[in-house]
Amino acid sequence: MSDDGELDLNSLNDEELVQQVHDDLYDGLKEEVEAAVHILLGRGWTPYKVLTEALVEGMRIVGVDFRDGILFVPEVLLAANSMKAGMFILRPLLIATGAPRQGKMVIGTVKGDIHDIGKNLVGMMMEGAGFEVIDLGINNPVEKYLAAMEEHKPDILGMAALLTTTMPYMKVVIDTMKEKGMRDDYVVLVGGAPLNEDFAKAIGADAYCRDAAVAVETAKSYMAKKHNQLTAN
Amino acid sequence: MTLVNLKPSDEFEFKPGQGKVLLLACGALGREIVDLIERNRWTAFDLQCLPAKWHNTPDKIVPALREKIREAKSRYESIFVLYGDCGTGGDIDKLLAEEGIERLEGPHCYAFFSGQETFAKTAEDDVTGFFLTDYLARHFDKLIWEGLGMDRHPELLPLYFGNYTKIVFLAQTRNEELAKKAMAAAKRLGLAYEYRYTGYGELERDLKARA
16 A cells, blocks of 8 residues: 555555456556556566456456446446556557467448447457457448458458347348358358347358457357368368 | 217326226336327227336346236237337347237337338438437436436546437427427537427327227
8 A cells, every 4th residue: 555545556466466457447447457557567577468367357357247237338338448548558569579369350330330339349359369450430331341351351350230220231241242252251240239149140140249258259269260270271 | 999988178197007908118108108198088008118227228128028918918908019129139029929919110219209211211311310209308317327327437428429420309299398408418418409309200100000
């Protein structure tokens, strides 16, 4: 403790400090998370270790409690905002240090829909898990998805929608990919509050991801399959 | 069926617990439904509402609807559900298909108050519009401002509303107080304000067909 009664993060050992980052992420304390990231880096931690052990693990706990109905959207948003602040510090360092890459994802909210909270969270968690993420933003027509796939050659296409009225547009994108003979070149993951597994199956997506943590796990497992196929060939 | 033993000048007050057709509705429509029943002197209806705050947690709607339907089915001639899809991703429709029950047409109350066709026509221009109905204007503070945690964390405002450009107030009644509230909500969110009077739209039409 410091003289004014506040916890001095510098006084904590590494293990305690990482635990504290998890707690501060959970409580949405952005400045504290930023400070802890700087301290860990100062102690010689690699940016990748800080990212995975402190930030990503902290957000995983937040995700579990959100799924279990212990945390609600506002708290998750505050936590995500804190993680974003930590990521902001780490991103250039990760690039400079050549952290391991899992794969590449193009992600965007579909045409007619401007909701991006979930999509942004998925993007951030995917980045945290080592994916390169190209975020197309909101209200994306099929042409924009196609152009991005052409330009960036991702492994995964992620589509998000929050509205019952806009989620059918995902099928438009997938059908267009089929018409162009490019559907099987990509893993297509879909997500958003009104979606479910049946819907994902019906529109021809590879998987429905109910939250950011599931998106990361699903993406990783598809990348592992792809890697195994390439090794076998 | 309309009431015939009252003079047109007599007040008609809706009394729950009577009527052969159960209207199972979102609480956000309760006031409007009662108003329509009383204005039209419909005696066929009974009304039960589920919490309107489930607007923010749609996964609670279907299990509660199922329970209400199963509990009420034997006691009424028919049941009519007054919900849109309301963010359930088709789960309300799946349930109603299993139970053989109809609901109001359309994805949400914005569409059936505006009229499905009108709503579809303006959809592109309204893509950055956040809709308020009378109910949402009346309960903006509780349901939206506090419900989304912006009272405790105003810093969340740009995360929730950063992509919106306007509030579109779809008014069911010509009520100046509500219009002022909707305008104040727009100001608070830093958005432009647009007023559209819709009346009760297809809600009235669909109830009339079952009265």
